[in-house]
Amino acid sequence: DAGITQSPRHKVTETGTPVTLRCHQTENHRYMYWYRQDPGHGLRLIHYSYGVKDTDKGEVSDGYSVSRSKTEDFLLTLESATSSQTSVYFCAIRRGRDTGEYEQYFGPGTRLTVT
């Protein structure tokens, strides 16, 4: 458990409304990630952050923006939600090991439905 929480855990929203998902970590990790997971596509990277105010795009970034004003919080915003953004969203952090290698730890996910 890397102390990752996501809020909200479930959300139903209407097309065209803005939505913000929050990821919070308690262990001060530098790298944080947002993924979406859909049947038939698997996990796909939306955006990631490598420090406060340092973010970059992933594979499926269109329609999403992110912000990281504090180490512990990484926000994902859908400026104007569309039905194609109905998905399960996972936040993750990159955690180092004693071997010098890294792995990712995932939050519990947010299930977003856009109607």
Add this chain to the structure above:
Amino acid sequence: SQKIEQNSEALNIQEGKTATLTCNYTNYSPAYLQWYRQDPGRGPVFLLLIRENEKEKRKERLKVTFDTTLKQSLFHITASQPADSATYLCALSGGSNYKLTFGKGTLLTVNP
């Protein structure tokens, strides 16, 4: 473009047998390959990491192989148990190991 294929969407085996899952990739030269387990309604959980210069790695009943010539990783669970039933994901990353690309996963069901 990079492509990762986990060759079975679903695999059913009998308890006690060895489960073997396959991960193939193209247009990629990963430095690291990782395997994750995901249970329904939960986030993926890290299992094992293997480097490009390692042939094999083991952890308890798990074994991973990495063949960069064949561009393939095999993930084995020996003496499988019903509790091993889950979706298993492989993921690749480059030298800096900060960004992962995931396969779609294989749903393993171990029947008692």
